[in-house]
Structures are given as structure tokens and as C-alpha cells.
Amino acid sequence: xxxxxxxxxxxxxxxxxxxxxxxxxxxxxxxxxxVQEALDGGGRKVLLNFEGTRLINxxxxxxxxGVVEKIMERSGLLAFCCLSRINRELFQMTGVxxxxxxxxxxxxxxxxxxxxx
Amino acid sequence: MRLIWNQGAGLSFRPEEFFGREEELxxxxxxxxxGRSGIGASVMIFGPxxxxxxxxxxxxKHDLQRLPEGSPPPRPFPFYxxxxxxxxxxxALSQHFLQEYLWQVLAFLGESPLGAFDAEAMCERLGxxxxxxxxxxxxxxxxxxxRGDGLSALVNALSLPFVSGRExxxxxxxxxxxxxxxxLQNIPDGAILSILRPHIKSGHFPMIISGSxxxxxxxxxxxxxxxxxxxxxxxGGLFPGASAKMWASLFERRQIGxxxxxxxxxxxxxxxxxxYQRMLAEEVSxxxxxxxxxxxxxxxxxxxxxxGQLNRYWREFFENAFPDRLQRARAIKFLKRVVCDQFPLDTxxxxxxxxxxxxxxxxxxxxxxxxxxxxxxxxxxxxFVNDPVLADFLYWAFERGVLGKTSSQVAAxxxxxxxxxxxxxxxxGEREKWIAVTKELMRRWxxxxxxxxxxxxxxxxxxxxxxxxxEVVIGMEKEAQKLRLPKISSVxxxxxxxxxxxxxDFDLVAYGFHDAEFSEENLVIWAVDVTTEKTxxxxxxxxxxxxxxxxxxxxxxxxxxxxxxxxxxxAVDPAALEQVARYDIFLTHxxxxxxxxxxxxxxxxxxxxxxxKPAEMPPGTEPLxxxxxxxxxxxxxxxxARVAEEVAAYASLDKDTVDRVKMAIIEAxxxxxxxxxxxxxxxxxxxxxxxEKIELFVQDEGKGFRGGRAGEESKRNRGWGLKLIRELVxxxxxxxxxxxxxxxxxxxxxSGSEKExxxxxxxx
Numbered sequence: 001x002x003x004x005x006x007x008x009x010x011x012x013x014x015x016x017x018x019x020x021x022x023x024x025x026x027x028x029x030x031x032x033x034x035v036q037e038a039l040d041g042g043g044r045k046v047l048l049n050f051e052g053t054r055l056i057n058x059x060x061x062x063x064x065x066g067v068v069e070k071i072m073e074r075s076g077l078l079a080f081c082c083l084s085r086i087n088r089e090l091f092q093m094t095g096v097x098x099x100x101x102x103x104x105x106x107x108x109x110x111x112x113x114x115x116x117x
Numbered sequence: 118m119r120l121i122w123n124q125g126a127g128l129s130f131r132p133e134e135f136f137g138r139e140e141e142l143x144x145x146x147x148x149x150x151x152g153r154s155g156i157g158a159s160v161m162i163f164g165p166x167x168x169x170x171x172x173x174x175x176x177x178k179h180d181l182q183r184l185p186e187g188s189p190p191p192r193p194f195p196f197y198x199x200x201x202x203x204x205x206x207x208x209a210l211s212q213h214f215l216q217e218y219l220w221q222v223l224a225f226l227g228e229s230p231l232g233a234f235d236a237e238a239m240c241e242r243l244g245x246x247x248x249x250x251x252x253x254x255x256x257x258x259x260x261x262x263x264r265g266d267g268l269s270a271l272v273n274a275l276s277l278p279f280v281s282g283r284e285x286x287x288x289x290x291x292x293x294x295x296x297x298x299x300x301l302q303n304i305p306d307g308a309i310l311s312i313l314r315p316h317i318k319s320g321h322f323p324m325i326i327s328g329s330x331x332x333x334x335x336x337x338x339x340x341x342x343x344x345x346x347x348x349x350x351x352x353g354g355l356f357p358g359a360s361a362k363m364w365a366s367l368f369e370r371r372q373i374g375x376x377x378x379x380x381x382x383x384x385x386x387x388x389x390x391x392x393y394q395r396m397l398a399e400e401v402s403x404x405x406x407x408x409x410x411x412x413x414x415x416x417x418x419x420x421x422x423x424x425g426q427l428n429r430y431w432r433e434f435f436e437n438a439f440p441d442r443l444q445r446a447r448a449i450k451f452l453k454r455v456v457c458d459q460f461p462l463d464t465x466x467x468x469x470x471x472x473x474x475x476x477x478x479x480x481x482x483x484x485x486x487x488x489x490x491x492x493x494x495x496x497x498x499x500x501f502v503n504d505p506v507l508a509d510f511l512y513w514a515f516e517r518g519v520l521g522k523t524s525s526q527v528a529a530x531x532x533x534x535x536x537x538x539x540x541x542x543x544x545x546g547e548r549e550k551w552i553a554v555t556k557e558l559m560r561r562w563x564x565x566x567x568x569x570x571x572x573x574x575x576x577x578x579x580x581x582x583x584x585x586x587x588e589v590v591i592g593m594e595k596e597a598q599k600l601r602l603p604k605i606s607s608v609x610x611x612x613x614x615x616x617x618x619x620x621x622d623f624d625l626v627a628y629g630f631h632d633a634e635f636s637e638e639n640l641v642i643w644a645v646d647v648t649t650e651k652t653x654x655x656x657x658x659x660x661x662x663x664x665x666x667x668x669x670x671x672x673x674x675x676x677x678x679x680x681x682x683x684x685x686x687x688a689v690d691p692a693a694l695e696q697v698a699r700y701d702i703f704l705t706h707x708x709x710x711x712x713x714x715x716x717x718x719x720x721x722x723x724x725x726x727x728x729x730k731p732a733e734m735p736p737g738t739e740p741l742x743x744x745x746x747x748x749x750x751x752x753x754x755x756x757x758a759r760v761a762e763e764v765a766a767y768a769s770l771d772k773d774t775v776d777r778v779k780m781a782i783i784e785a786x787x788x789x790x791x792x793x794x795x796x797x798x799x800x801x802x803x804x805x806x807x808x809e810k811i812e813l814f815v816q817d818e819g820k821g822f823r824g825g826r827a828g829e830e831s832k833r834n835r836g837w838g839l840k841l842i843r844e845l846v847x848x849x850x851x852x853x854x855x856x857x858x859x860x861x862x863x864x865x866x867x868s869g870s871e872k873e874x875x876x877x878x879x880x881x
Contacts (some may be wrong), residue, residue: 022755055758057783058837086776093844094837 006030008038014045014113016106020052028063035067044076045113049106051082061094068099077116081109130175134366136391137359138173141350145177145325148348149193149289152323159317159343161295161334162327164352165502166434166490167392170327171199173352174291177325181289182225193323194225194286196278199293200309206302207267211274215258218278219243219251225286250280268304275312279322289323296330296488299337307337314341329490345743354389357381363391367398375401375408383414388505396426412532419528422509423517431510438489439482446518447474448482452491453511455501463499466855548649551707552624554714555645555684556608559627560850561717564604568596571713572682572703575694593712603629603641606851623664628853643680644668653685653704655692662700676701684710740807741767747786749798754786757802757815764804765811770866774811778864781845782813784838785860789817810866813846816859 006027007018015038017031035046048064071078081103083091091097103109141162148158162170178195198217204210219239226246240251254277261270278288298309316322326347328334338344355363364380375383387393400421401408408414421427439445451472465483472479483499486492491507493500509531516522516530570577570593581589608627625645632639646661661683669679681700686707697704705713745760747753758779765775782802789800803814843849848863 022752024752026751055755055779055783057754057780057787058841059787062837084776085773086780089844090780090841093841 006034008034011047011110012114013043014047014110015043016047016049018049018052021054023053023056023060023064025059025063028060032063032067032070035070039070039074039076044074046071046076046078047106047109047113048078048080049082050080050084050087051106053084053087056087056090058094061090061096065094065096068096072099077113079103079109079112081106130172130179132176132179134363134395135172135176136363136366137355138169138176138352141173141352142177142180144350145173146180148325149177149181149195149323152193152287152289152321153191155321157320157322157324159324159326159347160350161338161347162325162350162352163334163493164329164490165504166329167390168329168352168354169391170329170352171293172391174293174325174327178291191284191287193289194222195289195291196221197291197293200297201294205297205300207271207304208262208265210301211258211267211270212262214271214274215254215277218274222248246285248285251277267302268308271304271309272312275309279316287322290325292324292326293328295326295328295334296490297328299334300488307340310337310341310343314343317343317346320346330488339744345741349740355384355391357384357389360384360389360391360394363394364398367395371398371402373398373401375414376410379408379411379414382411383418386414386418386505388503390504390506392430393427393506396430397421400426415532416528418509419531422506422531423513423524423528427506427510428513431507432514434489435514438485444478444482444485447472447478448486449511449514449518451482452486452501452507453515456504457508457511457515464854465494465499468499548647551649551684551710552647555647555710556625558713558717559605559608559625559629559643559645562602562605562629564602564632565717566599566601567713567716568593569598569600570596571709571716572600572705574689574704574706574709575698577706577709589712593716601631603631603643605629605643606853623668641678641680642668642672642674643682645682645684647684649686651687653683653687653689653693655690655696658683658693658696658700658702662696662702665700665702740805740812743804743806745802745804747800747802749790749800754783754790757782757786760802761804761813764806768806768808768811768866770811774864774866777845778811778813781842781862781864782815784842784845785813785815785862788838788860789815789858808866811864813862813864814859815862816857818857 007020009016009018015035017034019027019031021027023031031048038046046067048067068078078099079101080091082105083102088097088102091100091102101109101112103112145160148160151158162173164170174197178197181193181195184192196218198214200210204213216236216239219236223239223242226243228242236255240255243249243251254273258270258273261267261273278290299306301308310317313324317324326334335344338347354360361377361380361384364375364384368374383397384394387397397418400417404417404420404425406413406417408417418427435445435449439448451468454471455468468483469476469479472482474482483492483494487494491502493502512531513524513527516527517524570580581592605627606629608625623644624647625643627643627645629641629643630636630639631641644665648657650657661681665679665681668674669676672679680703682703682705683697684705684707689704689706694704696702741764743760743764745757747757761779761782762775765778770778786800786802799818801814801816801818803812803816805812805814839849839851842860842862846862846864848861848865850861852859852861
């Protein structure tokens with residue numbers, strides 16, 4: 001039924017989620033679902049990669065905020081990477097950027113995770 | 118017979134009687150000459166009836182035919198064609214079009230015109246120039262005509278000019294009275310545009326269309342998706358310099374005269390419209406009067422309006438537009454109130470209620486008025502022509518027809534009114550200006566905090582009476598008591614009704630929200646009156662309070678939801694001051710208002726220019742407009758974003774600006790989807806691109822915030838959308854009307870703040 005899937009992979013113990021295309025409610029819920037699963041499976045480190053994100057809407061952002069809250073509740077680690085300028089601004093405007101480390105490249109983010117292991 | 122040929126219009130055009138319009142002609146001929154390199158632009162000329170649009174086209178034709186020798190071929194061939202109402206049958210139109218085209222081509226090529234209108238013979242002659250295409254067209258045309266297939270005949274006729282000529286000339290289309298193409302018998306509205314569409318879209322043919330009814334034409338253009346391809350050019354009166362030259366020529370030929378200062382006054386009185394000037398000159402020569410002073414002129418003018426040339430001119434116009442007497446009377450009565458009494462009216466509902474007819478009949482009247490170019494409706498907004506001669510004619514018609522006065526009585530009162538009104542005019546204008554300034558001020562409120570003292574004249578006078586401006590400004594800054602202004606979503610100019618309902622009985626009515634939260638509980642209405650009376654009396658305060666009570670009763674407002682505000686200048690009665698305090702009415706004096714403007718960074722003088730000239734564009738750079746209608750389906754907002762991207766590409770905007778505009782439009786669409794309870798399930802978008810800004814309108818047809826359906830998603834989304842939009846674009850305005858909610862967003866282009874911090878770029 002769900003035609004929309006989110007690419008994910010494990011880079012060591014870091015769960016990387018690739019958000020491609022339009023981050024709207026559908027995509028947001030899918031991200032929420034896979035992150036939830038990862039957390040339920042004991043994962044603690046999550047990296048959201050926005051390299052392929054072409055558009056974001058406010059509903060998508062609301063859901064991402066939910067994801068941030070969830071990870072913080074479980075005292076997990078979360079980072080964003082590869083944000084385009086406009087998307088970075090959007091997260092700044094909505095205040096999400098205050099709670100999340102943002103990196104330009106995925107490698108940098110993974111490096112950060114391995115240091116804080 | 119000859120007279121109804123378009124060539125007839127061309128022959129009766131006297132270039133030596135044409136004055137002014139240099140700017141318009143320069144940009145039009147630029148468009149026409151670019152056709153040589155295969156780049157054709159399309160321009161639509163619009164303006165009130167008989168303002169001189171046809172003359173511009175004919176002058177253009179005249180100029181293009183007299184290009185300096187030696188310019189390399191192909192030469193521009195200006196083909197003037199007028200779609201007049203006598204050609205409403207498609208077969209007649211197509212036949213006429215073909216003949217006209219052939220005739221004009223022959224004349225253009227230097228052939229002496231044929232005596233008879235024989236298409237075959239003309240075709241033969243063209244053959245001698247190597248132009249043979251027309252034979253096939255004539256054969257095909259005869260076939261369609263015999264079959265009675267009007268549409269095919271039209272397609273055939275209209276296509277001919279696009280294929281002929283080639284190396285020798287290229288056609289420049291000057292299509293006049295284009296609104297009549299919407300009224301062809303048995304042919305769907307817009308069919309002509311469908312036929313022309315590929316040629317317009319190809320961008321090879323300069324095409325200038327003109328008509329007094331832009332509403333009809335632009336509507337068809339929009340339906341055909343051609344609106345964006347056309348540049349708009351509005352034609353009004355002449356510049357004073359040009360009308361002076363025109364007077365000189367008119368008077369010289371008739372060997373009459375008028376003192377120069379009266380000439381200037383007369384030109385202004387006639388709105389600088391050439392045709393009126395010509396009629397008045399005829400009036401002078403016909404009546405053989407000597408106009409030596411102002412009273413003499415006003416007398417002549419009143420005579421002309423009540424029984425002379427100007428009268429005949431408008432009377433015929435109305436008889437033509439409204440053959441039915443009763444309907445004509447209704448239209449005149451209605452127009453009199455709008456054009457002559459300046460009843461501020463800008464919505465269809467308002468117009469219908471003023472007409473006092475059934476909506477169907479009212480709609481018919483409005484649409485005839487629009488067709489004749491006396492009103493322009495754009496996006497549900499009505500705009501009426503501002504023609505001083507028409508205003509006086511309507512006054513005559515009203516007094517004569519409705520009140521049964523004689524013409525000389527009316528003439529006398531016209532003269533008297535003009536002479537006595539002359540002294541009052543500036544004051545009236547002053548009040549209007551003040552209202553406009555206040556309107557703009559309220560638009561900028563946006564939840565700001567201002568010293569409460571600015572709204573309390575009594576307290577203000579006590580504290581600062583007799584103090585210098587600097588002291589006052591400093592004192593204001595220290596003022597602890599602040600009033601938080603609402604976020605205003607719409608301000609409308611109301612009007613004072615003498616009789617009837619209390620609906621808009623204020624100078625201004627503003628709708629807004631506390632805390633920018635768009636909910637019913639947060640709604641606040643500001644009712645504002647601006648008075649320029651010498652002394653504010655207890656009576657006028659009482660009257661204001663009564664209307665406020667009615668308004669809050671009608672709207673079911675709680676006390677804190679209605680803000681009452683009186684602006685005044687001059688003095689105030691002690692009793693009035695007492696009442697203001699008792700009723701909790703805000704009272705602001707003109708001097709306090711200056712502080713207000715200062716606070717909001719608005720200079721009164723600057724604003725004046727703004728208000729008078731709504732189109733801030735330099736001439737020749739008309740905005741490009743694009744339109745899109747979206748079904749209310751999930752994710753269709755992506756289409757809107759995509760279109761925004763394309764539109765922005767048109768102006769080669771930088772990526773950052775494009776991204777911001779895209780995001781803003783996505784949010785506005787989502788908002789529209791969520792908040793409207795629209796049955797039609799459509800969202801209308803308009804993108805208007807001009808050199809200095811991109812303007813976006815997102816309109817839903819629902820009930821706005823009132824009918825908001827709080828679905829699961831909208832709860833999650835609550836408040837984000839608007840907040841983001843505000844961050845993304847420079848200006849946001851939300852207008853809620855009966856028809857739905859429109860969000861207007863403006864992003865200013867040019868060296869913007871978005872350039873800063875370019876170092877924090879992510880990988881792209």
C-alpha cells in the first residue's frame with residue numbers, strides 16, 4: 001500500500017535516513033516510522049540526510065520536530081546533513097536547528113557521531 | 118459602403134491632428150520594428166472609450182508606412198483591422214477580413230486601390246508581386262462559405278496574413294475593437310484567440326490589440342493561456358503640453374480663439390481627452406461664442422453637456438449600450454452615483470445592491486458597462502472610469518430624467534456647482550488623502566506596540582500641549598503605557614450612506630487579529646472615521662457611537678472586539694471629549710497622527726505620491742502576469758511551486774529568491790487547502806512579475822478562517838505556515854472577503870538581504 005519508501009542504511013551504529021523529494025506529511029510520517037523502528041530496535045544515533053530533498057513544507061517540518069522530540073526523549077543522538085541553503089533556513093526559522101547539529105557533509109556528521117560514541 | 122471599411126478609418130485619420138503620446142508610440146513602434154528579426158511581441162492597449170486608442174493605432178500605421186528609405190527589407194506592413202459590431206456574423210467577418218487584407222496589401226505595395234471590392238481581381242494583382250498564396254485561400258474560403266461553415270471560414274481568413282509576404286514584408290497586426298471578437302454569432306467566446314493562438318505563441322508576429330473592454334478580452338486571454346504573452350498598455354488623457362498643441366491646431370483651423378489660461382483650464386476640465394477637445398472646439402465655432410474668461414468657459418461647457426456636442430455624444434453612447442429604456446435609466450442612475458457622486462464602490466455585491474435590481478439584471482447591466490469600457494473588473498475588484506465629462510453628463514441625465522429639471526436649470530446648476538466647488542475641491546482631496554494614509558498605516562500595524570497616548574487626545578494634550586516636537590517624540594519613547602495593535606488582514610474604505618443599512622457606514626473598516634492568531638475569538642474590527650470639520654462636536658461623536666453599536670450588534674461582537682477610532686483636525690468640544698472617554702472611543706488629532714506616521718516610518722509626502730500612482734512601474738516595463746488554477750488535491754502545491762520556478766526563470770532570479778518564493782507558495786497553497794471549505798475545490802494563483810518585485814496571489818473560494826476544518830494535519834501544522842510565509846517573503850497580506858481568502862505575498866527583487874551569509878552554503 002505504501003508506495004513511498006525512504007532509503008535507509010546503517011553506517012556502523014548510525015542509522016542514516018535519506019529524505020528524497022518532497023518532505024510533506026506522507027514522507028514525514030514515513031521518516032517518523034522508520035526512525036521509530038530504529039529506536040525500538042535499540043538504535044540511538046540517527047542522521048537525517050537531506051541531500052535529495054527538493055522541497056519541504058510546514059507539515060513535514062512539524063513531523064520532523066516530532067522525530068527530534070522522540071530522539072531527545074530517549075536521549076539519543078541526532079544530526080542533519082547536506083541541507084541546502086533554503087532548507088537550512090527553514091529549520092532555523094522554525095527553531096529546529098537549535099536542537100540538532102547540522103553538518104555540510106555526511107562524512108562530517110558520521111565523524112561527529114564516532115567521536116561522541 | 119466605403120465608410121464602413123477599415124480603410125475608411127485609415128483615410129479619415131489626419132496625422133496633423135494627432136498630438137502627444139510620444140512614449141506610447143515609441144514603445145509600440147519598437148515592438149513593431151523588432152518583427153523584422155522575427156521577434157514579435159504582443160501588446161494590449163486598453164483605456165476608456167474614445168480616449169484615443171484607435172488614433173494611436175492609426176498613427177502607428179501611418180508612421181510605419183513612412184519609415185525612412187533604405188531600411189533593408191522586409192518592411193513592416195501595418196495591417197489595421199477593426200472588429201466592429203456590424204461584423205458579428207462569422208461569414209461576414211471572414212469575407213471582410215480577407216478583402217480588407219488584400220486591399221491593404223495592394224495599397225501597401227503601391228498599387229492604386231481598385232474601384233470595386235473584387236477579391237479575385239486583387240488576388241490576381243498580388244500574383245504579379247509573386248504573392249500567390251491567396252488563391253488557395255480564396256478557393257477554400259468560397260467552399261466554407263458555400264457550406265455555411267463560419268468557423269472554418271474564419272480560420273481560413275485569419276490565417277492568410279500569417280503565411281504571405283515573407284521577403285518583401287512582414288505583417289504587423291493592429292487589431293482594433295477587439296472586444297467584439299467575444300460576441301460573434303454562433304462562435305464560442307474566445308474562438309478568434311484560439312485561431313490566433315499558435316501565431317501569438319510563435320512569437321514571430323508583432324500584434325497589437327486594442328479595445329475599451331479589457332475585462333472581456335483579458336478574460337479570454339486568460340482562458341487561452343495567452344495572458345502572460347501580452348504586455349499591457351493603459352491609455353489615458355494627453356499630457357498638458359500635448360493638449361495645448363491640440364487646442365492651437367483646432368482653433369487655428371476654425372479661426373477661433375481662447376485665452377491661454379482658459380485653454381489650460383478647459384483641457385483639464387475635459388480630462389485631456391482629444392475627442393472632447395475637438396467637440397468643444399466645434400461647439401465654440403458652431404455657437405460662434407467668444408470665450409474670454411472662466412465663467413464664459415463654464416457656461417459653454419454646461420451648454421455643451423446639457424444640449425450640445427458633448428451631450429449628443431454621450432447620449433448616443435448610452436442609447437447604443439442600453440437599447441432598453443428602463444435598463445438605460447437604471448445604468449445611468451447607478452453610474453451617476455458612482456462616477457459623479459464618487460460613491461466608493463469596488464465590489465460586485467456592492468454594485469448589485471446599489472443597482473437595486475435582481476442579480477441577473479444587475480449582472481447584465483454591469484457586463485454591458487464593462488463591455489463598453491466604463492468599468493473594469495479585475496479579480497473581483499471593480500474600477501470605474503474617471504471621466505469628468507461623463508460625470509457631468511450623468512449629472513445632467515439624472516437631474517433631467519429622474520428629477521425632471523429642464524436643461525437650462527441643469528446647466529445653471531452645473532456652472533454654479535463648478536464655480537463654488539472649485540474652492541472646496543482641495544479640502545475634499547485632503548480628506549481622501551488622509552483616509553488613504555490611515556489605510557496604509559493600518560496595513561502596516563502587524564502586532565506592533567505603540568504608546569496608548571497616541572489614541573487619547575485628551576491625555577496627550579494635557580501632557581504635551583504647547584511642547585516642541587522633539588520633546589514630544591522623546592516623551593513618547595518613554596511612555597510606558599502601550600497598546601498592542603492587531604495584525605490587520607484587510608482594510609476597506611467604507612462610505613457614508615445617507616439612508617439605508619449601517620453596513621459600511623464608516624470611512625474605514627479594518628479586520629484584524631490579536632496575536633496574529635487567525636481564529637474567531639481573536640477577531641477584532643476597527644471602525645474609523647476621519648473628520649475634517651472645524652470642531653469635533655458631541656453630536657458627531659454620538660452619531661459615530663450609534664453606528665458602532667449597530668455594527669457590533671450586526672456582527673455579534675464583544676466589547677473588546679470592536680475598536681472605535683476617530684481622527685480629527687482642528688478643535689474639539691469639551692462635551693465631545695467627555696463622550697469619547699465615556700464610550701471608550703480612541704481619538705487622535707492630526708498632530709498625533711504625524712507621530713504615528715513617524716513611528717511607522719511613513720512620510721506623509723512620500724505616501725501622497727504612492728497613493729496617487731498605484732502603478733509604480735516605469736513606463737514600458739509592464740508587469741508579466743501568470744495564472745494557475747489548482748484542484749484541491751494532495752501535493753498539487755508542487756505544481757504551483759514548479760510554475761513559480763518557471764516564472765522566476767523568466768526574470769532570471771537568483772536561486773535563493775526562487776527557493777524562498779517556492780516555499781512561500783507551497784505554504785500558502787497548503788493553507789488554502791486546509792482552511793477553506795470551498796465547494797469548488799479550486800485554488801487560484803496569480804504570479805505577477807515586474808522588474809522590482811514578484812507578487813503572488815493565492816486565493817481560495819471558501820469561507821476563509823471561519824469555515825476552517827481542523828483536520829488532523831492542520832492541528833500539527835497549526836501556525837507554522839503563516840509564520841514561514843512571513844519569514845520567506847517581504848510582504849504578506851491576507852484579505853478575507855465573502856468570496857474567500859486571498860493571500861498576497863510580495864518578494865522584492867534586486868539587491869536584497871538574501872545575499873548575506875552566502876558562506877553557509879550547503880552542497881548543492
